[in-house]
Amino acid sequence: MKSWRPLKKITAATIIFLLLIFFVAALVPAGWINAFIFSDAYSKKSITTTTNTTTPKRPEFPLQCTEGINVTQACPRTYPTTHDPTNPSCPSNLTCPSYFRWIHEDLLPWKETGITRDMIEKARRTTHFRLLIVDGKAYIEKYRQSFQTRDMFTLWGILQLLRVYPGRLPDLELMFNCGDRPVIPSKDFQGPNAGPPPLFRYCSDERSLDIVFPDWSFWGWAEINIKPWRSLLQSIKEGNKRTKWEDRVPYAYWKGNPNVAPTRMDLLKCNVSDKNDWNTRLYIQNWEQESKQGYKDSNLENQCKHRYKIYIEGLAWSVSEKYIMACDSMTLYVRPRYHDFFIRGMEPLQHFWPIRDNSKCTSLKFAVEWGNNHKGKAKAIGEAASNFMQEDLKMDYVYDYMFHVLNEYAKLLKFKLYLPMQWNYAQKQWHALQLVNGRSSWWSLWWSLQVMSSHALFLLHMILWLSAIFLRERLTQLGKWKLGKMSIGKVLIKSNRSFFHVFHRP
Secondary structure, X not given: OOOHHHHHHHHHHHHHHHHHHHHHHHHOOHHHHOEEEEOOOOOOOOOOOOOOOOOOOOOOOOOOOOOOOOOOOOOOOXXXXXXXXXXXXXXXXXXXOHHHHHHXXXXXXXXXXXXXXXXXXXXXXXXXEEEEEEOOEEEEEEOOOOOOOHHHHHHHHHHHHHHHXXXXXXXXXXXXXXXXXXXXXHHHOOOOOOOOXXXXXXXXXXXXXXXXXXXXXXXXXXXXXXXXXXXXXXXXXXHHOOOOHHHOEEEEEEEEOHHHOHHHHHHHHHOOOOOOOOOEEEEEOOHHHHHHOOOOOOOHHHOOOEEEEEEOOOOOOOOHHHHHHOOOOEEEEEOOOEEOOOHHHOOEOOOEEEEOOOOHHHHHHXXXXXHHHOHHHHHHHHHHHHHHHHHHOOHHHHHHHHHHHHHHHHHOEOOOXXXXXXXXXXXXXXXXXXXXXXXXXXXXHHHHHHHHOOHHHHHHHXXXXXXXXXXXXXXXXXXXXXXHHHHHHHHHHXXXXXXXXXXXXX
């Protein structure tokens, strides 16, 4: 009995202590971590929570639509949130690409009425995340999970925008949808007081009011091993030099997933067969098989070997558009329904050859025959599109477009911005994503989740886990492990649900 009593006292004290911890954990509201402040960014070396107290040297970024300096830059651990007027501005005689003029057209539905709080909230049912920019810092509230990592790469791009334009972006609030197709039909919002909800997304069409914004793939598409646009554009440029246009295969090339849209399945009917040769060479892309093979046959810089390349939409617009047009090949552009932010600055017969959607095969055959009979003109069309990608769609201009569309959007806001109190609890650095060999490091992503939560909350979860191990040993000695395991499981499941609530808000 003497040896049993100390154990009983220790066990009781331990259980009381752990119950107190669990009670405190239950008081921690999940809303504390509903949002983050994006006050830091990706470091090539490691993820850390150490704060740099020294003032870093300000990186030089172009602040206008200009010719950027081709240098490799690494993101500093901190970045300025105010504009430095002593930094020499770039020449003002350079103009933005022509597609910038469509910014005003996209925002036209709100020109007279402005954008109210009620309009913003109307978009909530279809949005993936809400973005606030206050005093040069970005805050995020997530409502639902996007496909793959679209939202994370989009937010990563916005973080980089804050570096390019430190202190220049006005305070604003917006809703963002990361899906494929537009969801704000113009027919539902007719009249001067219709009040359509402003919603940003990657594409729109003539029947919708969605506001177009650069898509996530400009910063990389980790799931299919596609590099960021800046480096990939240079790789494609080098790949174009390997085979002269005249020496390329004199057929129209397409490779992709046909299962996402009927129009792509229809395109496969134009492939070469024993009965017909429509001057096309079409291939099905199996991404699952490619991933197993290390994407060795999917390098975009190695797919510029044909004189003609076909662009066709998928479920909506396709991110393949810019990769195809960067190839020096004449793009055979199947009549689209959707548009992204830059295609409206390109012209048929100058940058691409239009293909009829209702008679693809005959239209493709004619285009290839025309090109092979007019090699100089066909080559010029391909080079014009490639030059557009290299010059008018380089990352400097992508950031410029982002800045201008957000700046013009902010001018329309008719309500006072405020930062909800619960958003202040998570003002810690967010290291959104670490890339290892061009792919997502899911271990790094998991660790980022720990960094993103407040240090106190993370410490609390560590205590819970360690306490659970300690409690298991004590309950095992008492012969009550079965009950203890069940209790611990319930607590930890509830705790983890709260912890990851920020990424899976209902």
